[in-house]
Amino acid sequence: MIWLRLIDFRLLLDLLFASLLGLLLLGRVTEARTLWLLRGYLFLVALAWFVQRYANLPLTSSLVDALVLACSLALAILWQGELRRLMELLGTGRLGVLFADRSRDQLASGSVSLLTEAAGRLSQARCGALIVLDLGSDLRPEDFLNPGIRIDAHLSVELMLNLFAVDTPLHDGAVLVQKNRIVAAGVILPLSRQGLNRYGTRHLAAMGLTERHDGCFCIVVSEETGTLSLASQGRLERPITSSRLHDLLTEALASAPTGRSVAADLPEHRG
Numbered sequence: 001m002i003w004l005r006l007i008d009f010r011l012l013l014d015l016l017f018a019s020l021l022g023l024l025l026l027g028r029v030t031e032a033r034t035l036w037l038l039r040g041y042l043f044l045v046a047l048a049w050f051v052q053r054y055a056n057l058p059l060t061s062s063l064v065d066a067l068v069l070a071c072s073l074a075l076a077i078l079w080q081g082e083l084r085r086l087m088e089l090l091g092t093g094r095l096g097v098l099f100a101d102r103s104r105d106q107l108a109s110g111s112v113s114l115l116t117e118a119a120g121r122l123s124q125a126r127c128g129a130l131i132v133l134d135l136g137s138d139l140r141p142e143d144f145l146n147p148g149i150r151i152d153a154h155l156s157v158e159l160m161l162n163l164f165a166v167d168t169p170l171h172d173g174a175v176l177v178q179k180n181r182i183v184a185a186g187v188i189l190p191l192s193r194q195g196l197n198r199y200g201t202r203h204l205a206a207m208g209l210t211e212r213h214d215g216c217f218c219i220v221v222s223e224e225t226g227t228l229s230l231a232s233q234g235r236l237e238r239p240i241t242s243s244r245l246h247d248l249l250t251e252a253l254a255s256a257p258t259g260r261s262v263a264a265d266l267p268e269h270r271g
């Protein structure tokens with residue numbers, strides 16, 4: 001049993017926890033560029049640890065430490081939105097989101113066609129619209145300024161046109177689509193603080209929600225111009241054609257994680 005004494009259990013535990021944390025972080029990233037950056041950063045951190053622990057090279061160790069610090073600062077600037085979100089999740093105890101199932105079977109591709117057709121027809125009619133497409137985020141009713149009215153209906157072009165028809169009670173605000181269903185209408189989203197001088201509130205609302213929730217996309221139809229836009233990660237792509245919208249949504253669907261449903265938490269009526 002001498003070999004048992006030679007094993008450093010604390011070191012094993014340390015390596016196990018660090019590997020689990022690394023795998024968890026890598027598992028949450030879907031975008032290729034972000035993944036490369038994260039891999040590079042984790043490699044540098046591991047190198048710094050290795051040099052410090054096993055090589056008696058103080059100057060090299062200081063240089064690698066300085067490199068890790070510089071990269072940490074650069075990534076903190078680059079990923080400020082994601083880091084803010086992570087701190088929000090830690091602060092509100094919603095850690096389950098980090099371990100959520102990431103299978104990709106939510107919005108069917110047929111729904112992308114339905115949404116594109118609805119958006120195209122709303123655009124032609126210059127009927128203002130805002131559709132939130134949740135492809136697997138951790139959205140909760142508290143994330144909205146007002147969670148709106150619960151609908152829970154099959155996604156259809158006709159219902160979408162009806163919901164945004166002018167002078168109907170639910171046309172103001174956004175429609176929330178989750179897992180091929182229209183979950184709610186009249187949803188009021190948080191506004192973005194970017195682009196205050198460039199965009200009106202409908203577009204700012206689309207940016208505001210998507211900058212907070214990576215798995216959310218917002219389709220915006222401008223009432224003024226009929227222009228179609230797609231918001232993701234706080235950025236607006238506009239103007240876009242219906243076919244471009246279809247391509248972007250198909251792409252988004254192919255790389256989207258699945259999250260929990262907000263439907264169950266929505267109140268029957270507006271507070």
Ligand SMILES: Nc1ncnc2c1ncn2[C@@H]1O[C@H](COP(=O)(O)OP(=O)(O)OP(=O)(O)O)[C@@H](O)[C@H]1O
Nearest residue numbers: 128172173174188189200201202203205222223224
């Ligand atoms: N926070 C919000 N959440 C959801 N919808 C909102 C929000 N704020 C405004 N809207 C919707 O946007 C409409 C007002 O749009 P506004 O003209 O201010 O914005 P816009 O970006 O210029 O859009 P448009 O090009 O359609 O005029 C409201 O009537 C409402 O339906």
